[in-house]
Amino acid sequence: MKYQANKIEKKWQKYWEDKHSFAAQDDTKNKKFYGLVEFPYPSGEGLHTGHLRSYTAMDIICRKKRMEGFNTLFPMGMDAFGLPAENYAIKTNTHPQITTRKNIDNFVRQLKGTGFSFDWSRFVETTDPKYYKWTQWIFIQMFKKGLAYKASENINWCISCKIGLANEEVINGFCERCGGEIIKKQKEQWILKITDYADRLIAGLDKINFLDTIKKQQSDWIGKSQGAELDFVIKNSTQTLKVFTTRPDTLFGVTFMVVAPEHPILNELAKNIFNITEVKEYIEATAKKTDIERSGENKVKTGIELKGIKAVNPVNNEEIPVFIADYVMMNYGTGSIMAVPAHDTRDFAFAKKYNIEIRAVISGGDISQEAYTDTKTGQMINSGEYNGLLVSDFQKKIVKWLEGNKLGRATVNYKLHDWIFSRQRYWGEPIPMINCKECGWLPVAEDELPVTLPNIDDFQPGDNGESPLAKVTAWVNTTCPKCGQAAKRETDVMPNWAGSNWYFLRYIDPHNDKELIAIKKADYWLPVDWYNGGMEHTTLHLLYSRFVYKFLADINVVPSHKDIGDEPYYKRTAQGMILGEGGIKMSKSKGNVINPDSYLEKYGADTVRTYEMFMGPFDQSIAWDDKGVSGVYRFLNKVWDLQDKVSEVAADKDSQSLLHKSIKKVGEDIDNMRFNTAVAQMMILINHLDKQKNIAKDVFEKFVLILSPFAPHIAEEMWQILGNPESLTRQAWPEYDSDLARDEKIVIGIQINGKVRDEIELDFDVEPSDDLKKEILARSKVAKHLAGKELVKFIHIKNKIISIVLK
Ligand code: ANZ
Numbered sequence: 001m002k003y004q005a006n007k008i009e010k011k012w013q014k015y016w017e018d019k020h021s022f023a024a025q026d027d028t029k030n031k032k033f034y035g036l037v038e039f040p041y042p043s044g045e046g047l048h049t050g051h052l053r054s055y056t057a058m059d060i061i062c063r064k065k066r067m068e069g070f071n072t073l074f075p076m077g078m079d080a081f082g083l084p085a086e087n088y089a090i091k092t093n094t095h096p097q098i099t100t101r102k103n104i105d106n107f108v109r110q111l112k113g114t115g116f117s118f119d120w121s122r123f124v125e126t127t128d129p130k131y132y133k134w135t136q137w138i139f140i141q142m143f144k145k146g147l148a149y150k151a152s153e154n155i156n157w158c159i160s161c162k163i164g165l166a167n168e169e170v171i172n173g174f175c176e177r178c179g180g181e182i183i184k185k186q187k188e189q190w191i192l193k194i195t196d197y198a199d200r201l202i203a204g205l206d207k208i209n210f211l212d213t214i215k216k217q218q219s220d221w222i223g224k225s226q227g228a229e230l231d232f233v234i235k236n237s238t239q240t241l242k243v244f245t246t247r248p249d250t251l252f253g254v255t256f257m258v259v260a261p262e263h264p265i266l267n268e269l270a271k272n273i274f275n276i277t278e279v280k281e282y283i284e285a286t287a288k289k290t291d292i293e294r295s296g297e298n299k300v301k302t303g304i305e306l307k308g309i310k311a312v313n314p315v316n317n318e319e320i321p322v323f324i325a326d327y328v329m330m331n332y333g334t335g336s337i338m339a340v341p342a343h344d345t346r347d348f349a350f351a352k353k354y355n356i357e358i359r360a361v362i363s364g365g366d367i368s369q370e371a372y373t374d375t376k377t378g379q380m381i382n383s384g385e386y387n388g389l390l391v392s393d394f395q396k397k398i399v400k401w402l403e404g405n406k407l408g409r410a411t412v413n414y415k416l417h418d419w420i421f422s423r424q425r426y427w428g429e430p431i432p433m434i435n436c437k438e439c440g441w442l443p444v445a446e447d448e449l450p451v452t453l454p455n456i457d458d459f460q461p462g463d464n465g466e467s468p469l470a471k472v473t474a475w476v477n478t479t480c481p482k483c484g485q486a487a488k489r490e491t492d493v494m495p496n497w498a499g500s501n502w503y504f505l506r507y508i509d510p511h512n513d514k515e516l517i518a519i520k521k522a523d524y525w526l527p528v529d530w531y532n533g534g535m536e537h538t539t540l541h542l543l544y545s546r547f548v549y550k551f552l553a554d555i556n557v558v559p560s561h562k563d564i565g566d567e568p569y570y571k572r573t574a575q576g577m578i579l580g581e582g583g584i585k586m587s588k589s590k591g592n593v594i595n596p597d598s599y600l601e602k603y604g605a606d607t608v609r610t611y612e613m614f615m616g617p618f619d620q621s622i623a624w625d626d627k628g629v630s631g632v633y634r635f636l637n638k639v640w641d642l643q644d645k646v647s648e649v650a651a652d653k654d655s656q657s658l659l660h661k662s663i664k665k666v667g668e669d670i671d672n673m674r675f676n677t678a679v680a681q682m683m684i685l686i687n688h689l690d691k692q693k694n695i696a697k698d699v700f701e702k703f704v705l706i707l708s709p710f711a712p713h714i715a716e717e718m719w720q721i722l723g724n725p726e727s728l729t730r731q732a733w734p735e736y737d738s739d740l741a742r743d744e745k746i747v748i749g750i751q752i753n754g755k756v757r758d759e760i761e762l763d764f765d766v767e768p769s770d771d772l773k774k775e776i777l778a779r780s781k782v783a784k785h786l787a788g789k790e791l792v793k794f795i796h797i798k799n800k801i802i803s804i805v806l807k
């Protein structure tokens with residue numbers, strides 16, 4: 001019988017679906033496991049290989065957990081609001097509803113065809129009014145707690161499309177859609193006060209098991225800095241320039257100041273600035289640059305001195321020049337800085353270029369080449385009465401002095417900004433707010449939720465870049481929930497993040513129309529035990545969803561946990577990217593996108609799944625390789641063919657031992673996401689069995705079980721052929737015999753004076769002996785170091801290490 005992947009796969013996919021094989025149980029006291037993957041945006045292109053890598057990995061973990069007796073929740077949904085559907089609607093006049101439905105159907109077909117063990121009864125779509133009712137409800141709760149407010153903000157504005165763009169849609173300062181120029185424009189926006197949670201979002205990281213790189217991204221994004229704010233008087237004016245500094249100890253080393261080109265003080269001082277024309281030109285040029293072009297340590301520094309303006313240093317009354325320069329950002333700190341070229345790298349580069357004095361105030365460095373930034377051991381110099389103090393001591397002293405003289409105060413600054421939550425778009429959740437001339441902004445009554453998105457057929461943005469919804473007067477005009485007079489609905493919709501920042505909660509209770517989720521179910525299922533996804537979502541999505549969870553815990557609709565408090569996820573990991581053949585990033589424009597469909601058809605899902613796990617270390621980027629795919633296909637064919645050799649014989653010692661080693665290794669590798677070495681181990685086992693005349697049924701059965709998370713269809717089929725009436729999805733994960741699983745040989749290092757100089761392969765458990773010692777000392781790599789030296793100590797710890805100490 002030949003291996004017929006497609007036939008087997010269809011059969012088992014239907015079986016799983018008919019039997020609801022992967023449904024998670026709510027009413028149970030059993031131990032639980034909640035495995036989560038990022039739900040996709042249903043694009044027109046269908047699933048890509050990256051989705052499959054992430055989903056296969058978590059599918060393997062969840063399938064193993066089920067076999068270990070865990071009541072396992074592994075859900076899936078669609079993050080279906082978003083720009084591509086809307087942009088397509090503008091271009092072709094096709095309602096996003098239609099495109100989205102078609103794309104979702106295609107995604108579901110592909111996901112089912114790959115054999116993922118999702119609990120399909122919990123499937124959610126963020127575009128479903130029954131779902132976004134609760135997205136809107138969360139917004140209203142935030143508004144009620146003062147965490148949602150309206151304010152005027154700079155947005156990215158495309159001049160030719162007349163439309164506001166999200167940051168992600170601005171590519172190097174140009175519009176992603178039309179390539180046109182982007183400027184900043186002030187617009188009223190709904191904003192969420194995530195900054196209120198900044199400290200808790202940092203503190204929570206200590207408790208959870210995220211990859212270190214992910215923790216660092218989170219805390220860098222929040223960017224908490226402790227420092228001081230202080231005021232510099234501008235000479236001959238009533239203005240003062242407020243700066244934020246993390247290094248108030250360098251105050252005596254300030255030799256100039258810099259204000260951001262957008263700083264409002266420039267208007268106030270305009271008539272005192274001699275070279276105002278030149279300054280204005282510089283300001284205009286800056287407006288066209290992105291933040292990334294402006295900042296960055298290595299960027300060439302540019303700037304212009306404000307002629308006619310001097311600031312006064314509060315500690316010594318020195319008069320210092322003031323510049324504008326684009327390396328100072330308006331949206332951080334106060335938008336102006338005291339520059340200390342001797343001890344700050346960027347100020348140093350600037351001072352060199354514009355010939356400004358560089359004055360060291362901390363001892364120990366050489367500032368002829370670069371700024372000296374040590375604060376640990378340095379002592380104050382050139383700092384008047386404070387000379388000789390340790391920097392760290394002076395830091396506290398100077399802040400006290402500033403506070404005492406009302407010149408400054410200790411402050412904390414965050415890079416994190418409040419979260420702009422409005423989009424002037426159509427295809428998103430309507431923001432459930434009403435504006436009344438008398439009563440101001442009020443939320444829609446909760447029993448009137450959801451505010452459904454009205455059906456429209458003109459998707460062009462409104463005048464002045466308003467949402468297309470602004471044109472739907474019948475929908476916009478409503479009555480005030482408080483005074484009953486005529487009032488207007490908000491026409492902005494929510495950003496993409498809105499539906500995805502809490503989706504993992506809804507899976508727990510997807511059909512509840514009375515509350516977000518029943519607290520009893522939440523208590524049982526939360527926190528998410530393991531969340532895997534792409535590295536591109538480990539900053540914003542993860543931060544936003546942690547914020548929303550903390551808020552929901554504060555209003556008692558989700559639990560706070562004994563061990564990790566109000567954090568939603570125990571563990572977060574990320575897969576590496578799959579690149580196109582030859583190691584180039586896949587992209588439509590390069591035409592090198594791998595469409596999984598053709599591979600699924602040609603080789604079957606089991607091959608694609610196993611290949612994606614085998615292709616390389618899971619956390620690393622790796623290029624797709626067709627030869628690798630066919631290699632895995634041959635492996636599964638070989639497995640299939642081995643069935644003919646299975647019989648009721650007793651297993652030989654070698655096969656037993658290799659089997660138990662494989663059970664141990666595959667199990668441990670799955671737990672640690674070392675999927676590639678798990679597959680390699682199964683290949684070793686299969687090559688060994690291939691050489692045997694007969695294969696013991698027991699050995700083959702256990703192999704089928706450990707293969708099953710990777711290649712579930714072929715495993716189910718072989719399991720059935722072996723005579724088992726039930727699906728293997730809830731068979732116990734095989735146990736290994738540790739005596740059989742143990743390696744007979746072990747390689748241990750030989751250290752000489754603490755450095756590993758040699759390695760030796762020994763029998764496992766071999767006891768230290770004089771003979772062995774002689775043998776080791778005679779090895780050439782060891783003898784070389786021994787020559788002419790006295791042997792002080794020889795230590796051999798069984799199975800661990802050999803350590804030689806020489807004088
Ligand atoms: C004087 C100084 C001396 C500084 C020194 C640093 C070293 P973090 O740590 O990222 O918070 N700064 C403040 N506001 C800025 C802005 N809007 N744009 C660009 N730079 C700004 O950085 C804080 C430091 O970055 C501040 O401390 C300030 O330079 C600069 F030896 O003040 B410092």
Ligand code: ZN
Pocket residue numbers: 436437438439440480481482483484485487
């Ligand atoms: Zn009113």
